[in-house]
Amino acid sequence: MTHRKFFRMKFAALAVLLALPFAPGYAKTLNLAYDADPVSLDIHEQLSGGTLQLSHMVCDPLLRWNQELGFDARLASRWERRSPTSVRFYLRRGVKFHSGRVMTAKDVAFTFARLKKSDDFKGIFAKFREARVINDHTIDLITDGPYPLVEHSAAFIFPLDSAFYAGKDARGRDKGEIVKHGDSFASTNISCTGPFTVRSREQGVKVVFERFDGHWDADSPGNVRRIVMTPIKEDPTRVAALLSGDVDFAAPIPPADLARVDRSRKVDLITMTGTRIITFQLNQKRRPEFADPRVRRAIVHAINNAGIVKKIMKDFGTAAAQQSPKGYAGHDPSLRPRFDLKKARALMKEAGYADGFSVTMMAPNNRYVNDAKIAEAVAGMLAKIKIKVDLTTMPKAQYWPKFDERAADIMMIGWHSDTEDSANFTEFLAMTPDKETGYGQYNSGNYSNAEVDSLVLASASETNPETRAEMLRRVERILHEDAAFVPLHWQDHAWGARKGVHIGRVVSVTNSPYLGDLVMD
Amino acid sequence: MFAFLLRRLGQAVVVMLVISLLSFSIQDELGDPLRELVGQSVSEETREELREEMGLNDPFLAQYMRFLRGALRGDLGVSYFFKRPALDVILDKLPATIDLVLAATFWILLFSVPVGVFAAVNPRHWFSNLAMGLSAVGISVPVFLTAIFLIYLFSVELGWLPSYGRGETTEIFGWETGLLTRDGLRHLLLPSISLASVILPLFVRMIRSEMMEALEAEYVRFARAKGLREGRVRMVHAFKNTLLPVITVGGVQIGIMVAYTILTETVFQWPGMGFMFLEAINRADTPLIVAYLIVVGLIFVIVNTVVDIVYGLVNPAVKLTGKPA
Numbered sequence: 001m002t003h004r005k006f007f008r009m010k011f012a013a014l015a016v017l018l019a020l021p022f023a024p025g026y027a028k029t030l031n032l033a034y035d036a037d038p039v040s041l042d043i044h045e046q047l048s049g050g051t052l053q054l055s056h057m058v059c060d061p062l063l064r065w066n067q068e069l070g071f072d073a074r075l076a077s078r079w080e081r082r083s084p085t086s087v088r089f090y091l092r093r094g095v096k097f098h099s100g101r102v103m104t105a106k107d108v109a110f111t112f113a114r115l116k117k118s119d120d121f122k123g124i125f126a127k128f129r130e131a132r133v134i135n136d137h138t139i140d141l142i143t144d145g146p147y148p149l150v151e152h153s154a155a156f157i158f159p160l161d162s163a164f165y166a167g168k169d170a171r172g173r174d175k176g177e178i179v180k181h182g183d184s185f186a187s188t189n190i191s192c193t194g195p196f197t198v199r200s201r202e203q204g205v206k207v208v209f210e211r212f213d214g215h216w217d218a219d220s221p222g223n224v225r226r227i228v229m230t231p232i233k234e235d236p237t238r239v240a241a242l243l244s245g246d247v248d249f250a251a252p253i254p255p256a257d258l259a260r261v262d263r264s265r266k267v268d269l270i271t272m273t274g275t276r277i278i279t280f281q282l283n284q285k286r287r288p289e290f291a292d293p294r295v296r297r298a299i300v301h302a303i304n305n306a307g308i309v310k311k312i313m314k315d316f317g318t319a320a321a322q323q324s325p326k327g328y329a330g331h332d333p334s335l336r337p338r339f340d341l342k343k344a345r346a347l348m349k350e351a352g353y354a355d356g357f358s359v360t361m362m363a364p365n366n367r368y369v370n371d372a373k374i375a376e377a378v379a380g381m382l383a384k385i386k387i388k389v390d391l392t393t394m395p396k397a398q399y400w401p402k403f404d405e406r407a408a409d410i411m412m413i414g415w416h417s418d419t420e421d422s423a424n425f426t427e428f429l430a431m432t433p434d435k436e437t438g439y440g441q442y443n444s445g446n447y448s449n450a451e452v453d454s455l456v457l458a459s460a461s462e463t464n465p466e467t468r469a470e471m472l473r474r475v476e477r478i479l480h481e482d483a484a485f486v487p488l489h490w491q492d493h494a495w496g497a498r499k500g501v502h503i504g505r506v507v508s509v510t511n512s513p514y515l516g517d518l519v520m521d
Numbered sequence: 522m523f524a525f526l527l528r529r530l531g532q533a534v535v536v537m538l539v540i541s542l543l544s545f546s547i548q549d550e551l552g553d554p555l556r557e558l559v560g561q562s563v564s565e566e567t568r569e570e571l572r573e574e575m576g577l578n579d580p581f582l583a584q585y586m587r588f589l590r591g592a593l594r595g596d597l598g599v600s601y602f603f604k605r606p607a608l609d610v611i612l613d614k615l616p617a618t619i620d621l622v623l624a625a626t627f628w629i630l631l632f633s634v635p636v637g638v639f640a641a642v643n644p645r646h647w648f649s650n651l652a653m654g655l656s657a658v659g660i661s662v663p664v665f666l667t668a669i670f671l672i673y674l675f676s677v678e679l680g681w682l683p684s685y686g687r688g689e690t691t692e693i694f695g696w697e698t699g700l701l702t703r704d705g706l707r708h709l710l711l712p713s714i715s716l717a718s719v720i721l722p723l724f725v726r727m728i729r730s731e732m733m734e735a736l737e738a739e740y741v742r743f744a745r746a747k748g749l750r751e752g753r754v755r756m757v758h759a760f761k762n763t764l765l766p767v768i769t770v771g772g773v774q775i776g777i778m779v780a781y782t783i784l785t786e787t788v789f790q791w792p793g794m795g796f797m798f799l800e801a802i803n804r805a806d807t808p809l810i811v812a813y814l815i816v817v818g819l820i821f822v823i824v825n826t827v828v829d830i831v832y833g834l835v836n837p838a839v840k841l842t843g844k845p846a
Contacts, residue, residue: 039602047560119567120560180558181575183604203603204800205792232685232790233800236669240684244676366803397552397805404565418562428562438564 028520029226030501031247033238037207037231041198042186043158044178047120047418049511056512057209057227059158059192060217062089062108063151067508069327069420071151075103075159075193084146084463089154091137096214097161099191105139110162110176112141118178124153124418127460146461148468152419161191195220195516196227206230215516222517239496242267248501248520251513253494255316255369261496268504271494273318275325275509276416277425278368280361280378280486281445287409289357290445296483298347302385303378304339305488312373317489322476323415323425325490327509329465330422330472335480337487344385356386362408363391364399369491375412378486403444411444414491420510422472426456430484447484526826533822540818541592544811545585552805554601588811597815598808602801607812611794615816616697617687618782618793623700624713625778629721637728638760641736653729656722664781668715668788675711683708685790712789719781720774724767731766735759765836772828776821 038054039046055061062076073079076089095103112131115121127147132140141150165176165186175185190198193216196209209227230247232238235254242250243264253261253269262269282290282299289295306319319337324330348354359382363375372393379389392408403411417424432448433440439453455475462468479485493511497503500521506514554577555568572578576587591598597607640649659667676684688708690699699705735741736759744754782795790796794813801809 040604046558047562119563119571123562123564179604180571181601181604182599187604202792204797230686230790233796234788234790237672237685237788237790240669240672240677244672244680244684246676246684246686395552395803397554397556397803398550399552400556401553415561418560435565438566441562441565 027225028223029228030224030249030515030518030520032227032229032515033232033241033247033250034229035231035233035235035238035252037204037229039203040187041190041201042178042184043160043190043192044114044118044121045180045187047118047124052510052512055158055194057194057196057515058190058198059160059194060095062091062154062157062159064155064514065420065508065510069509071155075108076154079151079154081150081463082140085144086132086140086142087150087154088134088138088140091139092216093137095193095216097164097191097193098197098212098214099161099164100214101161101163101191103159103161103193104136105133106136107159107162108139108157109133110165111157111159114160114176114178115157119180121156124156128153146463148460148463148465149419149421152421159193164189164191195222199226204231217516220517221519222515224515224518224520227515242496242498245498249495249497249503249513251493251495251511253496255314258314258316258494261494266499267496268499268501269494269496270504270507271316271492272507272509273325274416274491274493274511275328275420276368276414276491277320277323277325278317278371278374278412278414278488278491279323279429280410280412280488281429281443281447282486283406283409283411283445285446286406287359289351289353290409292351293482294347294351295353296486298344298351298353298385299382299387300483300486301338301340301344301347302387303381303486303488305337306339308374308377309489312370312377313489313492316369316492316494318492319489320487322480322487323429324422324472324476325509328417328420328422329469330425330476332473332476335476341384348385354386356388358388358390359409361389361391361410361412362399362402363393363412364396365393367396367399368412368414371412371414374488378488403442406444406446413442413444415442422476423456423459426452426472426475426479430479431456445485447482449478449482449484452478452484525829529822529826533819536822537815537818540814541588541811542585544814545588546581548805548807548810551802551807551810554805554807557804557806558601597812600801600809601806602804602809607808608816610797610809611812611816614792614794614797617699617791618779618786618795620687620699620705620709621712621716621782621785621791621793622775622778624709625716625720626775628713628717629724633721633724633728637725638732638755640725640729641732642755644733652725656725659718659722660726662718664715664719664784665788667718668711668785671711671715672788682711684711687792712785712791715788716778716781716785720778723774724771727767727770728763731763732759735762738762761835765832768828768832768835772824776824779817779820 036050038050043051043055043059060074062074063071064074066072075092075095077092079087079089081087091105091108097103109131115125127143129142129144132142134140141154143150167175169175169185173184177184177186179187195212195215195217197212199208199210201207207229209229211225232241235257238250239253239257239261241247245266258269261267282296284291309315309317309319321335321337322332361375361379363371365372375391375393379391382389413429415425415429427439428442430443430447431439431453433443433446452475455471459468459471462471493509495503495507502519503513506518555572559568576584588598599605600607600610603610636652640652643649672684675682686708687699687705689702689704690697691701699709741754741759744758782793783799785791786793786796787799798813801813
């Protein structure tokens with residue numbers, strides 16, 4: 001090779017290198033703005049939306065929710081129920097961790113054991129006894145009794161690299177330890193199987209993700225090479241960043257800006273009925289009036305929740321008459337919102353409270369979408385049946401201790417079922433409060449109905465889906481009839497993305513976009 | 522001078538002790554930090570265990586003494602959210618805030634003196650009226666409204682400037698700054714203007730009224746009567762005396778500017794310590810809140826000390842030590 005030829009080749013190579021960034025299809029970077037970034041890289045430290053979003057980027061679950069609220073196979077290629085108390089999962093072969101190790105059933109067992117130790121996740125796995133390794137690619141999940149929610153729970157198993165977390169760190173602490181406060185190896189290091197690895201992370205400022213080339217899912221259409229995630233806390237700023245093109249994808253979009261985002265020619269808006277129910281609870285222990293079902297029914301009839309959705313939520317929600325949203329096992333489509341002021345007044349009269357009474361009400365002002373405004377509207381509506389409301393709203397940090405004290409007669413609470421299952425709502429919000437079992441932990445109304453309790457408990461070991469669904473629908477009907485609580489609405493989800501970023505295919509009600517499969521033009 | 526600084530140091534320690542005691546005593550009112558650390562389904566029992574483990578159930582005095590013992594070793598506690606020493610977190614965020622304050626101070630110095638002096642010398646000029654009108658608007662419009670308006674105009678509608686964040690930064694002597702790159706400066710423009718919009722009008726109005734007063738003073742008339750050039754009369758005789766009260770109030774205003782960074786940084790998602798503070802309050806991250814208040818208290822003491830020293834340099838009648846020189 002002559003010297004000149006060599007030089008020419010070098011020049012050509014340089015030219016190609018320089019041109020690469022401009023070639024179509026090369027190195028797609030997604031600039032992403034959520035309202036918060038993950039609190040930790042330890043996916044078992046805190047059960048929150050942010051953690052699950054991270055889990056779906058850096059890890060893969062055994063199986064995951066699809067847009068129809070069914071399950072898609074991920075690291076488990078298939079699974080089958082082998083007995084009332086055991087389900088066998090067949091693991092996909094050749095799945096690699098970011099460390100380069102090949103995943104086996106031992107890693108799944110390690111992850112399962114870690115979930116059982118996590119304060120936040122152990123509740124989901126309370127009914128599970130063990131993860132029994134059959135061979136490298138087969139594992140059985142064994143439950144204490146028959147348990148219908150094995151798949152729902154397996155969607156939370158994102159296998160971690162057991163070798164990566166073995167041993168001690170530089171300070172002599174166990175690498176696999178889950179630490180709630182204070183730092184730990186696992187809270188800043190992660191090795192998982194997901195489509196992305198964490199390149200750099202500055203908490204509260206930005207996280208940079210890089211595509212993992214060894215990812216098992218070669219069929220994924222996803223073409224994003226790099227994700228820069230910036231938390232933007234303020235709603236107007238996040239929307240401005242989206243509209244100005246500073247970010248390609250932003251969520252959530254607040255109700256006040258939905259119309260503006262929808263109108264924009266540069267941006268697509270995707271909304272979906274959510275699964276978080278917003279309710280008020282009427283405390284029967286504090287107020288004897290609320291122990292009378294007629295008074296509770298009068299209150300439900302007096303509240304125009306469809307009006308609240310329209311006026312305050314700008315249609316960014318679905319008026320509710322039960323806890324379970326559409327698609328959940330216990331959803332009963334026959335239950336409709338029942339605003340009827342005349343009937344409400346008649347019920348009050350019947351109960352002997354035609355002249356009304358005074359109550360206290362508390363609500364947070366930075367927890368749910370428009371929470372304080374909703375509380376004000378409800379207080380105004382109750383005035384029409386002569387219930388005078390003394391309303392206090394406060395930031396969530398102050399609100400939760402008040403809620404634990406049951407500090408007001410009427411308290412607001414929103415709930416999303418971690419397992420996307422109907423029974424979860426009732427377990428926490430409507431079952432008889434019991435310190436021992438933990439049921440009714442958020443039932444500030446002290447509503448108690450033995451039939452509801454026994455139905456929900458029975459549903460926990462009913463493995464026939466149809467029988468179980470009917471039990472849960474019955475629960476919803478009883479709660480509706482008893483006016484156990486005041487249902488308002490399910491909060492919608494809204495995502496905005498620059499045109500050409502096809503988020504419609506990767507978002508779902510679980511609100512953890514599957515960014516590994518995202519296609520950008 | 523040395524005695525003066527030493528006395529100031531003593532005062533600073535007292536100020537910070539008082540601040541720490543105050544912020545410690547309100548921590549129960551801030552809410553429950555546990556809620557931000559655990560998911561919704563975690564039982565009351567587990568939360569109680571965690572609270573015990575973190576020492577949140579100890580009596581107030583025990584908690585405060587533990588804090589003081591740590592503080593003596595330079596340890597102000599560990600942030601619940603960041604899981605790192607609170608002081609480290611704040612020092613990480615400090616450069617971003619300093620960038621912002623420096624840039625806003627630049628705008629203030631650039632505009633307040635010429636505009637203020639001009640308005641004082643030509644009170645009936647249309648520009649003076651315009652400047653006074655604008656300054657009234659600037660004082661009364663809240664900073665977050667100004668900020669959102671600027672974002673919508675320059676980022677969303679015109680697309681000229683970035684809408685959030687700090688952009689590219691460079692590190693010099695371990696100090697991470699956005700002042701040295703084009704991208705960093707572009708990101709800095711809107712936040713610094715928003716921040717300046719609150720303080721600049723105050724300075725313009727103050728300089729104008731002090732200057733007008735000075736122009737009426739006997740020594741100015743005398744200077745004119747001596748036949749000095751008008752320019753010299755204004756700048757040397759009148760303006761120099763105008764500066765004295767401006768420096769005093771200005772020092773305090775720079776401290777107040779730190780408070781306004783909380784709002785400005787929040788709107789622009791500026792990764793500084795003001796934004797961090799608001800977030801810490803939302804999360805009831807008490808160690809971080811206490812540490813922030815102490816650091817800000819220290820900044821106030823330092824700024825006031827510097828103002829006193831500068832005051833002494835400008836006005837020879839002031840003796841810092843309080844004794845005849």
